[in-house]
Amino acid sequence: MRHPTGxxxxxxxxxxxxxxxxxxxxxxxxxxxxxxxxxxxxLAAHLxxxxxxxxxLLHRTRSR
Numbered sequence: 001m002r003h004p005t006g007x008x009x010x011x012x013x014x015x016x017x018x019x020x021x022x023x024x025x026x027x028x029x030x031x032x033x034x035x036x037x038x039x040x041x042x043l044a045a046h047l048x049x050x051x052x053x054x055x056x057l058l059h060r061t062r063s064r
Contacts, residue, residue, distance in 0.1 A: 008061045009061070012057065012061065023046065027039050027042060027043050027046075030042070
């Protein structure tokens with residue numbers, strides 16, 4: 001199994017950063033409409049789903 005190249009890791013970071021920023025902004029915007037408790041629950045749900053997704057992505061970039 002090869003380790004990810006610096007290029008692959010850099011590409012994932014470049015893609016992830018805007019998505020994280022947009023996600024936080026979307027949650028804050030939705031939170032202003034439905035209440036911060038509902039937005040917090042939604043954010044927590046996204047984080048629970050993101051953990052295995054991040055592991056899967058890391059595994060995919062390492063195996064190539």
